[in-house]
Amino acid sequence: MIAQIIVDVPVNRTNRPFDYRVPAWLTPLIRVGSRVVVPFGPRKLQGYVTGITDEGTDFTDHARLKEVEQVLDDTPPLTKELLDMSEWMSKQYLCPWVTAVQAMLPAVLKGKSEKWLTATDDLDEDTCGNSGLLWELSRKRQLPLAEVEKQFPEEYLLVPGWIHSGLLATEYQVKDRITRKHQSFVRCLLSPEQLAEAIASLPARAEQMRRVLTLFSQHADQSFSMQMLRDEWGITRSPLKSLEAKGWLVMEQVEVYRDPYANRKFSDKAKPEFTPLQKQVLAPVLSSIQSQQYAAYLLHGVTGSGKTEVYLEAIEKTLEKGQEAIFLVPEISLTPQMVERFKARFGADVAVLHSGLSQGEKFDEWRKIIRKQVKVVVGARSAIFAPFENVGLIVIDEEHESSYKQEETPRYHAREVALWRAKRNHAVLMMGSATPALETYALATRGRYTLLEMPERVGNRPMPAVHVVDMREELQAENRSMFSRKLHEMIADRLEKQEQMVIFLNRRGFSTFVMCRSCGYTMRCIHCDISLTYHKTNHTARCHYCGYTIAQPAHCPECQSEHIRFFGTGTQKVEAELAKLFPGIRVIRMDVDTTSRKGAHEELLSKFRKGQGDVLLGTQMIAKGLDFPRVTLAGIIAADTSLHIPDFRAAEKTFQLLTQVGGRAGRHELDGDVVIQTYTPEHYSIQHATRHDYRSFYEDEMLQRRRTGYPPYFRLVLLTFSHEDVPVVIRSAHTMADYLRQRLAETTILLGPVASPIARVKDRFRFQIMLKYRDEPQLSALLAQATAAFDEWNKQQKVLMTIDVDPYVLL
DNA sequence: AGCACGCCGACT
DNA sequence: GTCGGCGTGCTC
Numbered sequence: 007m008i009a010q011i012i013v014d015v016p017v018n019r020t021n022r023p024f025d026y027r028v029p030a031w032l033t034p035l036i037r038v039g040s041r042v043v044v045p046f047g048p049r050k051l052q053g054y055v056t057g058i059t060d061e062g063t064d065f066t067d068h069a070r071l072k073e074v075e076q077v078l079d080d081t082p083p084l085t086k087e088l089l090d091m092s093e094w095m096s097k098q099y100l101c102p103w104v105t106a107v108q109a110m111l112p113a114v115l116k117g118k119s120e121k122w123l124t125a126t127d128d129l130d131e132d133t134c135g136n137s138g139l140l141w142e143l144s145r146k147r148q149l150p151l152a153e154v155e156k157q158f159p160e161e162y163l164l165v166p167g168w169i170h171s172g173l174l175a176t177e178y179q180v181k182d183r184i185t186r187k188h189q190s191f192v193r194c195l196l197s198p199e200q201l202a203e204a205i206a207s208l209p210a211r212a213e214q215m216r217r218v219l220t221l222f223s224q225h226a227d228q229s230f231s232m233q234m235l236r237d238e239w240g241i242t243r244s245p246l247k248s249l250e251a252k253g254w255l256v257m258e259q260v261e262v263y264r265d266p267y268a269n270r271k272f273s274d275k276a277k278p279e280f281t282p283l284q285k286q287v288l289a290p291v292l293s294s295i296q297s298q299q300y301a302a303y304l305l306h307g308v309t310g311s312g313k314t315e316v317y318l319e320a321i322e323k324t325l326e327k328g329q330e331a332i333f334l335v336p337e338i339s340l341t342p343q344m345v346e347r348f349k350a351r352f353g354a355d356v357a358v359l360h361s362g363l364s365q366g367e368k369f370d371e372w373r374k375i376i377r378k379q380v381k382v383v384v385g386a387r388s389a390i391f392a393p394f395e396n397v398g399l400i401v402i403d404e405e406h407e408s409s410y411k412q413e414e415t416p417r418y419h420a421r422e423v424a425l426w427r428a429k430r431n432h433a434v435l436m437m438g439s440a441t442p443a444l445e446t447y448a449l450a451t452r453g454r455y456t457l458l459e460m461p462e463r464v465g466n467r468p469m470p471a472v473h474v475v476d477m478r479e480e481l482q483a484e485n486r487s488m489f490s491r492k493l494h495e496m497i498a499d500r501l502e503k504q505e506q507m508v509i510f511l512n513r514r515g516f517s518t519f520v521m522c523r524s525c526g527y528t529m530r531c532i533h534c535d536i537s538l539t540y541h542k543t544n545h546t547a548r549c550h551y552c553g554y555t556i557a558q559p560a561h562c563p564e565c566q567s568e569h570i571r572f573f574g575t576g577t578q579k580v581e582a583e584l585a586k587l588f589p590g591i592r593v594i595r596m597d598v599d600t601t602s603r604k605g606a607h608e609e610l611l612s613k614f615r616k617g618q619g620d621v622l623l624g625t626q627m628i629a630k631g632l633d634f635p636r637v638t639l640a641g642i643i644a645a646d647t648s649l650h651i652p653d654f655r656a657a658e659k660t661f662q663l664l665t666q667v668g669g670r671a672g673r674h675e676l677d678g679d680v681v682i683q684t685y686t687p688e689h690y691s692i693q694h695a696t697r698h699d700y701r702s703f704y705e706d707e708m709l710q711r712r713r714t715g716y717p718p719y720f721r722l723v724l725l726t727f728s729h730e731d732v733p734v735v736i737r738s739a740h741t742m743a744d745y746l747r748q749r750l751a752e753t754t755i756l757l758g759p760v761a762s763p764i765a766r767v768k769d770r771f772r773f774q775i776m777l778k779y780r781d782e783p784q785l786s787a788l789l790a791q792a793t794a795a796f797d798e799w800n801k802q803q804k805v806l807m808t809i810d811v812d813p814y815v816l817l
Numbered sequence: 818a819g820c821a822c823g824c825c826g827a828c829t
Numbered sequence: 830g831t832c833g834g835c836g837t838g839c840t841c
Contacts, residue, residue, distance in 0.1 A: 011841080015818055024841040047840040048820055062841090071841060119819095801837085 007033050009074055010057035013046050014117070016102040016415075018797050023056045025063055027071045036074065039082030039089050041115065043075045043180045050075065050178030052117035054084060054107050056093075078182065083111055083376065085393050087430060094426060100789050100809045101416040109416050110391035112369040114183040122177050123165065124148040129173045137161055143174065151176065185366055188259045192246055193229040194222040196254050204254055214245035222255070232257070263370040266363060272349040281465075283307075284316055287458040291316075294434045295323050295399060302428065304405070304450040305438035307460030308698065309669025310467060313438045316460075317401045318351055320436060325355070325381050329398025329433075334420055336407035337361055337386040342608045343633070348384050357392075359385030362604070387412060387420045390427065397431045400424045405437035405446055406662055411814045419812060421446070440669060440700070441662040444711065447704055448718040463673070470640070470671040470678035472696040476687045477644075488583055493641050493681045500639050501588060501620055505676060507639040508632075509584075509623045510667045511576045512647045520547050520558065524567035529556075535766040552768045577623055580643060584621065596624035629666045635674040640667050645684040645692055652763060653816060654716040657691040661703050664695035715755065715778055717812070723777040723789070724813040726762060728770040729805045738805040739773040742796060746777070749788055754779040763817045770806070776816075 010023035026044055028036050036042070040055040062068070084092075084107065092106035099106070108116055125143045134140040139158040143149060155162050168174045196204060201223045208216050218241060221230070235241040249255045280288065287305060294301035307313045321331040335344060337360060348356050357371040357380040374380045376393045383392040387410055390400070402410070402421055410420040421437065428435035437446060437455070450457040463469065475490040485491060500507050520529040520540050529538040531549035538547035540558065548555045562570040577597040584591055594614050601607045607627075614622045615634060622628055622637075648660045664682060672678020684692055694703035712719045725742065729735040739759035747756055755778040762772035779785065789809060796807055 008841095013840085015840080017818055020818080020840070026841060044841085046819095049840085051840095065841060067841080 007036075008059050008062040008071070009036060009042075009055050010059070010063065011042060011044055011053040011055055011074070012104045012107070013044060013051045013053040014104055014108075014119070015046070015051065016105045018102065018793055021096070021102045021104075023063075024053075025065050025071055026074045027068075028058070028074050032074055032077050035077040035080070037082045038086065039084035041078040041083055041117075043078065043117070045072045045075060045178075049119060049121075050180055051119050052078070052180050052182075054089075054104065055082070056089060056103075076180075078117070081376070083115060083393070085395055087395070087427070088391060088393060090430075091391075091423070091426060095416055095418055095423070097786055097790070098422075099416045099418050099811055100786070100793060106416045106418075109388065109412070109418070110393075112365065112372045114185070114365050114369045117180040117182045119178055119180050121151040122148050122179050123151050123154050124175050124177050126172055126175055133173055137164070139165075140168070140173070148177070183365070184369065186261050187264050187366070187370070189262045190232040190257055191229045191260045192218075192232060192235065192255055192257050194219075194255045196222075198223065198226060204252075212245075214241060215249055217241065218245055218249060219254070263374065264364070264367045265370070266367055267345070267349065267358070270349075272346055272353075278315060280315065280319070281312060281462075283460045283462060284312055284319075287460060288316055288319055290456065290458070291320050291434065291436060292323050295320060295327065298327070298329075298398065298432055300429050300432050300434075302425065302435040302455040303437065303458055304442060304446055304455040305436060305458045305460065306442055306447070306450075306700070307438065307440060307458075308463060308469065309440045309666065310463040310673045311440075311460040312464040313403070313460065314347065317403065317436070317438065318347070320399055320401065320434070321382060322351070324399040324434075325352070327398055329396050330392075330394040331382050331399040331401070332389060332392050332394070332397060332424075333382065333384045334389055334400070334402045334410070334424070335384065335386065336404050336409045341611070341632070343611075345384065348382065352382050354379075355381040357383045357385075359383060359389045359392075361386060390420045390423050397427060397433050399434045399436065400428050402435070402437045403439075405439045406441055406443040408659075408814050411812075413815060415808070417810050417813075422812075441665050442700075444658055444704065444707060445718045448708070467673065468677060469698045470668055470680045472668060472680040472682060472698075474687045474692060474696050475681060475683045477683050477685050487587070488580065488643060489587065490681070490683050493683065494587065496639055496679060496681060497584075497588065497591075497621075497641070501591065503638075505638045506614070506617070506619070506634060506636045507621045507641065508628060508634075508637055508667070508670045509580065509621055509641040509643065510629060510663075511580055511623070511625055511643045512645065512663065520570065522562035522564060522567055523569040523571065525562060525565040527562055527564040527570070533766070533769045535764050551764070576643075577625060580623055584623070591621060592619045593621045593623050594619035596622065596628055601627070626663075628670075629663060632670055633673055634670070636676070637670055638672050638676045638678045640669075640671040640678070640680045642667055642680070642682045645682045646686045646689070649686065649689060649691065654711070654714065655814075657689070657707055657710070660689075661691040661695050661707075664692065665698070665700070668695065668698075720755075720778040720780055722813055723779075723785070724810040724816065725775040725777070726772055726808045726810070727759070727774070727805055728767070728772045729803065730770055732771050734803055735771050735773045735805060738796075738800060738803065738807075739775060741799065742792065742807070743775050745792055745795060746775070746788075749792075750777070751779065751782050754782055 007028040009026050009028050011026055012023050013020060036055060038055055038058055042053050042055060043050055044053050088110050092110060093103060095106040096103040123143065125147050129140065129144050131144065134144055139154060139161040165174065201219060205216060205219045246257060250257055291303055305313055305316065317333065321333065324331045345358055357374045359368060359371050375383060383389050402424060405421060412418050424435055449455055473492055475492050477490065480490050497507060520538055529547050531538055531552065531554050533554055534549055534551045536551060539550055541548050545558045546555050547558050559570060561568055577595050581593050581595050584593055594610050596610055600610065613619060642664060645660065645664055648663060649656055668680040671680055682692060686692065690706045691703060711717065727735050727739045743756060743759055750756060757776040759773045759775050762774045765772055
C-alpha cells in the first residue's frame with residue numbers, strides 16, 4: 007500500500023503529494039485525510055494523506071520509497087469533502103495545498119517538527135566526565151536541541167564531537183499540541199437493593215457517607231462530578247474515599263469538553279409569530295431545503311426586519327430533515343446575545359467557534375462537530391470549514407462584512423468557499439444583509455442568487471428619522487464643539503426622558519498618531535512607512551505593522567517643543583467632551599482600551615442593557631447586531647472620515663456603516679432618531695443612507711464602479727512584491743509584469759508596477775501589480791505558471807511575492 | 818522551508 | 830593544512 011502525502015513545507019517547490027509506503031501495521035489505521043508523520047529529507051514532518059493506491063503514482067521508484075512513520079489520529083481529521091475543498095482552494099487562491107488544509111483544522115493539530123538530542127547506550131556515568139549537559143542527558147535521555155543551546159551555550163559547541171564519538175545522536179520528533187481536559191466523576195457500583203442495605207449498615211455518625219449513598223439511591227445509575235458534589239451538596243473528598251475503599255463506588259477521570267458557556271442557563275424564548283414578510287421569504291427557502299437541491303438566496307432586509315428569525319427557522323427545518331447547518335457571522339457580532347439565541351433554540355446541538363476561545367476550547371468545539379455530537383455550528387469565517395458530512399444549509403449573516411475575507415494565506419473569502427460547499431452538497435446557501443456587498447447584489451439582480459426582500463421592520467416599526475447636519479455650517483455659526491447643535495439638543499432630550507443612546511465614532515481618520523502642534527512633525531515607524539500609534543496604557547508609541555515601540559517623548563525631536571501629543575483615540579476625547587457638556591452623564595465607552603480584557607466586551611454591554619449607562623460610545627464594534635429596546639438615538643460624530651480613504655469601496659463602506667449604526671435606534675416600542683454629522687452632506691452615500699435607500703445607492707455606486715473599472719464590473723488580482731532593496735523589487739516586479747502582459751487577454755488591464763500605498767513594511771520595500779479583468783478563464787493556471795517561473799528566476803534574490811485574488815485591502 | 822553538500826578565504 | 834563562510838539543490 008502506497009500513500010500520497012502532502013507535507014508541512016508550505017512553499018511552491020514542495021507543493022505536491024509525495025509517495026510513501028504504508029507499513030502493514032498502519033494499514034488498518036491510515037485513511038485518505040489522515041494526519042501522519044513522515045520522514046522528509048533528513049527531517050521528520052507532519053503531513054496529510056491525499057490518496058491511497060496499491061501501486062503508487064508515476065514516481066514509483068519503489069526502492070527509494072520511505073515509510074509512513076505514524077498515523078496521528080484514530081479518525082482522520084479531514085473528510086473527503088474538506089480535502090477536495092483544500093485542493094480547490096490551493097488552486098483558486100494560489101496557496102500551498104497544505105496551508106489550505108491547516109486553515110481548516112484547529113491550531114492544536116498543527117504539529118511542530120523539532121530536532122532532539124538523545125543519549126545513546128554508550129552514554130553512562132563513566133563517559134559523562136565533568137560535562138553538565140552529558141549528566142543532564144544521561145538522566146533525561148533526551149532534550150530538544152533548542153533547549154540545549156539555551157541551557158548549555160558553551161557546551162553546545164562540543165555536541166558535534168559527541169555525536170561523532172557515538173555518545174549522542176539527533177532525532178526528529180513531531181508533536182502536536184493536543185491537550186484534553188478531565189474531570190473527576192463518582193459512580194455507584196451497587197444495585198438499588200444493595201444500596202439500601204449499605205445505607206442501613208452505615209454507623210450512625212457516618213452522616214456524609216449516608217448523604218452520598220442516599221443521593222445515589224435517589225438518582226439510580228447516575229454519576230456525579232466531584233465538583234458538583236462539592237458545590238451543590240457540600241460533600242468533601244474524604245467520605246467518598248471511604249466509600250471507594252469499601253468498593254461501593256468508584257472515582258474516575260472522565261474526559262470533558264472545555265465549555266466556555268458552562269454554568270450558564272439559556273432561557274427558552276417562545277418562537278414569535280412570523281410577519282407576512284418573513285413568511286413570504288421563508289417559503290422558497292424552506293421548499294429548497296425540502297427538495298435538497300442547490301439554491302442560493304440573498305436576503306436583503308432592512309435593519310430590524312427580523313432576518314435572524316428567518317435564519318433560525320430555516321436552520322430548524324434543516325435539522326428536522328436530519329441535515330446539518332452552518333451559520334456564519336462576522337467576528338465582531340458573535341456576541342453573547344447571538345450565542346444565547348442559538349443555545350436557547352438548539353440547546354446542546356450547537357457548537358460555537360470564535361476567536362475569543364482558547365485553542366483548547368476551539369479544539370473541543372471542533373471535536374463535537376467531527377464526532378457528530380452537534381448539528382449546528384455558529385462561528386466566524388473559519389467555521390465554514392466545520393467537518394460536517396451532511397450539510398443542508400449554510401447561512402451567512404451580514405454577508406457584506408469584510409471580516410469574511412482572510413488577509414493571510416490562504417486569502418480566501420468565506421462567501422466563495424460557502425458557495426463551493428453548498429454546490430457540492432446540494433445544499434441551500436442563504437446570505438443576508440441590510441446592505442449587501444455590491445458584488446453580491448449585482449449577482450442577485452442577474453439571477454445567480456434568488457433575491458428576497460424584506461423592506462419593512464417587524465411590527466411595522468418605522469425606520470428611524472435621519473437628520474443630516476452640515477458641520478461646515480456649525481463652524482460658521484461659531485460652534486467649534488464636536489457636537490452639532492442638533493445632536494446636543496437630542497442628547498439632552500434623551501437624558502431628560504431617560505432613554506438610551508448610541509454614539510458612534512468612525513475611527514478611520516481619527517487615528518491615534520503622535521504629532522507636534524508647533525511644527526507639525528509626526529512620529530513615524532523607522533521600519534515601515536506609517537505613523538506610530540499612541541498607546542495610553544504604557545505611554546508608548548507603537549507601529550501596528552511591525553511592533554516597533556518607543557517611549558512617548560516629552561519634547562518634539564524636531565523643534566524641541568513640548569506641544570507634542572497624540573491625537574486621541576477619539577472615543578476618549580468624545581467621552582471627556584460629553585462629561586463636560588452634560589454633567590453627570592453616564593458614558594460606557596467601548597474601544598480597544600476598555601475591551602482588551604477577556605469578557606470585558608460582554609460586561610460593558612450587559613451594563614448598558616441594565617440601564618447603568620445613558621450612552622454607549624464606541625467605534626466599529628458597536629455598529630452592528632446590538633439590539634437594546636431603550637435606545638432611541640444614534641449619533642454619528644463624523645460620517646465622512648471613511649469616505650476619503652484611498653479605497654474603491656470607501657463609499658460602500660460608509661453607506662453600510664451609516665445604515666448599520668442608524669439601525670440601532672428605535673427598534674422596539676420607542677421611535678428612533680439618527681443624527682449624522684458630516685462635512686459632505688451632498689455625497690450620495692450619505693444622501694441615500696439618510697433615506698434608507700439601498701437600491702439608489704447601489705445604482706449610483708455601480709455607475710462609479712463601471713466608470714473606474716472596479717468590481718463587480720472587473721475582478722481584481724493584486725500581486726505584491728517586497729525586498730530590502732528598491733532596485734531588486736522593482737526589477738522583479740517588472741519582470742513579472744512583462745511575463746504576464748505577454749500572456750494575458752487583451753481586455754485585461756495590468757496596472758503597475760507601482761510602489762504600494764504603504765511603501766515599506768518591516769524594512770522591506772513593496773511594489774505591486776494590479777490585474778483588472780472581466781474574462782480570463784485560465785487566470786488561475788496562468789498565475790500558477792507565473793509563480794513557478796518567478797521561483798525559478800528569483801532563486802537567489804529572496805523577493806517575496808504574494809498574490810491576493812479578489813483583494814479587499816489594497817495596501 | 819530546512820538541511821546537507823560543496824567549494825573558496827583567514828586562522829592554528 | 831583546517832574551520833567555516835553561505836551558494837545550490839533536494840526532499841517520495
